[in-house]
Amino acid sequence: MTLYTDLNFELTDEQIAIKEETHKFAKEVLRPASIELDKIQDPGEVIKSDLFWDTMKKGYELGYHTIFIPDSWGGLGTDPLETHIVLEELAWGSVDFAIGIGVSSFPAFFAAMVPTDRLAEDIIAPFCECKDASIVGCWGITEPEHGNDTLCPFTPQFSDPDITGQVTARLDGDSFIIDGQKSAWVSNGTIATHALLYLTIDPSMGMAGGGICIVPLDLPGVKKGQPLDKIGQRALNQGELYFDQVRVPKDYMLVDQESYDAMLDLTLSTANAAMGAMFVGVARAAYEEALDYAKQRIQGGKPLFEHQMIKHKLFNMFTKIEAARALSRAAMIYNYNNTPPRIEYSIASKVFCTSTAFEVTSDAVQIFGGNGLSREYPIEKFFRDARAGLIEDGANDSLMITAAHHL
Secondary structure, eight states: OOOOOOOOTTOOHHHHHHHHHHHHHIIIIIHHHHHHHHTOSOHHHHTTSHHHHHHHHHHHHTTGGGTTSOGGGTSOOOOHHHHHHHHHHHHHHOHHHHHHHHHTTHHHHHHHHSOOHHHIIIIIHHHHHOOSSOSOEEEEOOBTTBSGGGSOTTSGGGGOTTSOOSSEEEEETTEEEEEEEEOTTOBTTTTOSEEEEEEESOGGGGGGSEEEEEEETTSTTEEEOOOOOOSSOTTSOBOOEEEEEEEEEGGGEEEOTTTHHHHHHHHHHHHHHHHHHHHHHHHHHHHHHHHHHHHHOEETTEEGGGSHHHHHHHHHHHHHHHHHHHHHHHHHHHHTSOSSOOHHHHHHHHHHHHHHHHHHHHHHHHHHGGGGGSTTSTHHHHHHHHHHHTTTTSOHHHHHHHHHHTO
16 A cells, blocks of 8 residues: 655554544445546436445545544544644545535534533434444535625625625524525535524524524525536535525524624635645645656556656646645644634635645646546546535635735
C-alpha cells in the first residue's frame, strides 16, 4: 500500500493505523464505486443502485458518518488531526462519497453542540447507532435566489433588511411553521431523512435574522426535487427541498436569530476546513496517477518521467499538495480547537486547497495527453470533481471577500 510521507513525527501508532485503514477502505471500496457510478447518466438511477447504498452502508459500518461527533455521544471521536487524516484519505478515494458521508452528520453534529434529552433521544443516539445508512442528514442553506450571500456572517451586507432568505419560520405555540424552498445544491437533499435547515426567523435583520432547525423530511408538507445532473461528483446526491406549512417541534430549533451569526461562522469554519482537507486528497489522487503513468508511458524512446518538462510539472504538483496539506491541517487543528474560530483560516484553506486540486488535476490531464480525456482512466473524473470544489461550500471568489472582512 502506497501512502504519502507524513512529515509529522509525532503521529501515534493509532493515528498511523487510522490513516492506513481509511486508505484501504478508500482504495478498495470508495474509488471503484464512485468510478462505476460516475458512468450512470441518470442521477436518479445512481441513488437507486445497490452499489450506491452498499457503499454508503460500508461507510456507516466503519463509523465515518459520525466523524464530527464526539465519542461521548457515540461518534468516531477523532481529534482534529485525525479528522484531517480521515477526510483526506476518504476524498483520495472519492470526494463525492466523502462529502456525502460527512454532510450526513450535520443534524446530529449540531444537535450534539446544544443537546437536550429530546434531541439526544430523537436525533443524536439513533444517528450514531445507525449502521445501514437508513438515517441520512443534509445541510440546507442555499436558496434559488441566495447562494454566497448566505455565507458572510458579521459582514455589513449580512444585516441588510432588503436581503432576506426564502425559507422562513414563524413560531406557533410549541411549533415552528416552515415555508419556502432550498435550491438544488443541497448535498444529500433527495436521499436525506433529516435536514439541518438554515432559515429566516426575523427578516427585519436581513440574513442575520436566521435560525438553524432540524427538520425530519417525512413530515407533512415536505417535498423533494429531482436529483441534480452535474458534471462532477456524480455519486454525491444533490437536490431541491420544498416546505409548505411544515410544522416542526419548537425544541428542534437549535439556534435563533440572537446567535445565528456566531453559529453560521462556526458552520462555515467547520465545513470549509473539511473541504480543504478533502481536496488535498483529490489533488493527491490525480498526482499519484500522473506519476505512475509518467513512469510507464513511453514517448520519444523513453518514459515520460525522463523528460525534464514532465519532471518539472510533477514536482510542482507535489510541492503544491504538500503546501495545501500543511495549511489545511493547521487551519483545522486551530479552528476545531477554538471557539469562536478564525474563519479566515478555514476559508484560506478551502480556497487554496480547492484551487490546488483544480490546478493539479488539470496538469495531470496534460501529462496523460489524449488519454487524460478518455474515460478509460480516472483522471478526467478527478478533474471534473475538482472543478466543483471551486464553487461548492461557497464560491472561492466570494468567500475571499468574506474572509478579507475579518482581516
